[in-house]
Amino acid sequence: MTPDSRRKTQDAGRTTPYNADLHIHTLLSPCGEIEMIPPLIVEAAKVAGLDVIAIADHNSCENAAAVMRAAEGSGIRVLPGMEVQSVEGIHLLCLFDEIEQAEALQEAVYGSLISLPGGAYRYSEEQFVVDWEGEFVKYCEKRIALPTSMDIDEVFERVAKIGGIMIPSHIDRQGTGIIDILGMIPETPDINGLEISRNITPDEARVRFPSVGNRPIFQNSDAHWLSAIGERHTILHMAHRNVSEIKLACRGVGGRRVENA
Template identity: 45%
Template sequence: MLRTCRADLHIHSCLSPCGEEEMKPRAVVNQALAMGLDMIAICDHNSAENITAFMTAGYKRGLTVIPGMEVTSKEEIHLLTLFDRQEDCLALQDLIYQNLPGENVEEIFGKQTLVNERDEVIGITSKLLIGATLLSFEQIASFVGSLRGVTIASHIDRQAFSLLGQLGFIPEGISLDGLEISSRTSQEEAQKRFNLYRHFSFVRFSDAHRLEDIGKNITHFLMAQTTSEEIKMALHHQGGRKVMEQ
């Protein structure tokens, strides 16, 4: 049976150098539940090292946590990637780490904190997560597609780190499932500005880096289960699944 699911699929944890230290599993899950969300996705910059902790914390409270990542291509384009299986998300991480140069300088870029499901700090990551990978956006989207994952172009209404901001257009044939609109742009304005790309589904998420921002910008999906497979079907209007009017 299909049902409406409230989703915020773009949340950063304390692993992202731009994320607040408060963005730990229990705290994020509690805030998501308080906002009435059915599912969230943790999408840290170029890493999924905190995914296990967040999925475990979510499972204990009955909240679906989708494993994901916000990858930066060599063109400095941000792409949201979502998976059903943690192993597939970590396979993407392996590819990213092989193509991610540089080491983090905490004093300049910020802390990159690893935590467990009890919000306890267990280490830091030395990779320069805020940097760009050596992979093109087509390579990233193609690899995600080969794992049956979901690829969404992040905040296309922004100039910085967006597909349209960097390229000025969306190439035909790219393995792209949807387009994210930030909270800065209304749905009506987005439909006018991006009418050329109306064949894509538009989604809205919080891009939260602080607890208070979780759930402030969400998308309602009509689907059967809280899985990335169902998200993909909804983005492509398959089997009665869909992205509902915002």
């Protein structure tokens, strides 16, 4: 073992607690407020004391690169991602390290967004793509507020193949949470972690939903406006701020862990 590789091995065993809010929408989401532009999101994350955030718009990552750029030099790590809606209607938080990975999923998602009879879709003029300073670039014309035709297994497999992590969003929510839709957390796919909404505590979730089992629970803001950013967060004990470390934290490897704030 060379001195360098030994140092890497030692570093892997040393974890830091990172304040993470891994579910933030921008003004690209039809339900996201107009104030959710990259520089203001980064500023709000800084004020909230966050170390790592993830951008997760509905079925799209077209503003994620702009937030990553806005965060350069801020000390905040931005993970690009999206909140995919499966054909069952389940909201699934899909997170990556690199924008190219998120874009690979986006391509599959865009190719599978369902249509409404007659092509009716009323949101496109509320779906703003902006640059890193928040300046208007274009409207996103994809039907991102509709579900995809991919089922949860397909989303899971695609995300895993690209090297990301899929965490079912707000599992306690009616209508869009996995438990309301499937009745339970299924045995397969092999889900690493689960997210709960702001309306419940991790302890309550484990009691109310026994199928949660021992899976780690994340709590994020699911922010649609600036003041919500960081209102809920999760403390991730990891060696680095990246997706493979989040996966290791979910499995409790080498002292890494997911701690509820």
